[in-house]
Amino acid sequence: xxxxxxxxxxxxxxxxxxxxxxxxxxxxxxxxxxxxxxxxxxxxxxxxxxxxxxxxxxxxxxxxxxxxxxxxxxxxxxxxxxxxxxxxxxxxxxxxxxxxxxxxxxxxxxxxxxxxxxxxxxxxxxxxxxxxxxxxxxxxxxxxxxxxxxxxxxxxxxxxxxxxxxxxxxxxxxxxxxxxxxxxxxxxxxxxxxxxxxxxxxxxxxxx
Numbered sequence: 001x002x003x004x005x006x007x008x009x010x011x012x013x014x015x016x017x018x019x020x021x022x023x024x025x026x027x028x029x030x031x032x033x034x035x036x037x038x039x040x041x042x043x044x045x046x047x048x049x050x051x052x053x054x055x056x057x058x059x060x061x062x063x064x065x066x067x068x069x070x071x072x073x074x075x076x077x078x079x080x081x082x083x084x085x086x087x088x089x090x091x092x093x094x095x096x097x098x099x100x101x102x103x104x105x106x107x108x109x110x111x112x113x114x115x116x117x118x119x120x121x122x123x124x125x126x127x128x129x130x131x132x133x134x135x136x137x138x139x140x141x142x143x144x145x146x147x148x149x150x151x152x153x154x155x156x157x158x159x160x161x162x163x164x165x166x167x168x169x170x171x172x173x174x175x176x177x178x179x180x181x182x183x184x185x186x187x188x189x190x191x192x193x194x195x196x197x198x199x200x201x202x203x204x205x206x207x208x
Contacts, residue, residue, distance in 0.1 A: 016062065017098065020113050029121045035147045036061050036117060045090060047092075056148065061116065063156055066093040069173075073162055077181045091138040096174050101177035112181075119184035123157055123193030124150035127204035142204040154193055158184060161192020 011044050022038040037060050044063040050056065056064065070088045073079070101112040108115055129140040145153070158180050166176035183191035189198070 012025065016040050016042075016044065016060070016113065018042055020101065021099075021111065022113050025111070025114050025117055027121070029124075030126070031147045032121060032151060035151050036120065036195055038113060038117070044094070046051055054196070061120070061151075062097060062113075063094075064151075065116070065159070066090070066097045066157045068159045069093040070161050091166060096177065099174035100177040100181065103175060104182060107178070108182060115185045116149050116181055119158065119181045119191075119193070120151060120154040122187045123154040123184045123191065123197050125153060125197045125200040125204075126150070127201050129207045131201075138201070140207040142207045154197075156183075157193035157196045161196075164192065172203075 013021065022040045022111070025038050027033045027036055027038075030115050035057055037057060038062060043061065044060045044066075045077070046059050050058045060066075070093050098153075102111040104110075104115050113168060125145050127142055128145045130143050132141045133139050162173060162176040162180045165171065165180070166173050180191055180193065184193045187194055190193055
């Protein structure tokens with residue numbers, strides 16, 4: 001009887017864009033659980049309502065990935081160039097993400113939301129370095145990365161790595177993004193986000 005009730009709940013549960021089920025998604029890192037929103041909605045569009053402190057927690061992780069496409073963020077001291085596909089248009093950015101999720105589902109035969117969550121967990125650094133100035137001398141100091149920043153860095157590095165692999169080539173952004181997410185979910189060192197994570201943690205270890 002309980003199994004039948006669970007099956008009915010799964011069938012009647014709302015899906016993200018009516019395509020992707022988020023009921024059985026497992027977030028393996030307990031520190032990231034409160035900061036990865038996978039709440040199912042037919043349309044993921046917050047329209048800038050969540051502007052207060054920790055407002056990003058209420059924004060679905062897929063929408064955050066689409067928003068990051070429009071503003072890839074800084075890499076070192078340089079800001080990434082915004083191209084015609086990485087515009088501020090919600091429809092264009094979300095279409096790229098949804099196409100990437102379809103490619104992930106086709107290649108891995110798994111729920112693409114689960115693959116994305118695993119990729120964020122594998123591509124988010126636990127330690128970083130900050131610069132401390134004391135008596136006129138500047139030196140690096142290892143610090144723990146907050147869970148919110150860990151998720152932000154993982155999304156940023158995934159988008160930047162995808163951007164670098166498809167810029168000036170025939171490969172489309174959706175294909176490059178799908179490859180980056182799949183490799184990150186497997187903790188493959190060919191993934192840009194996983195390599196950046198390991199680099200950040202090595203720097204933190206040397207600065208302790």
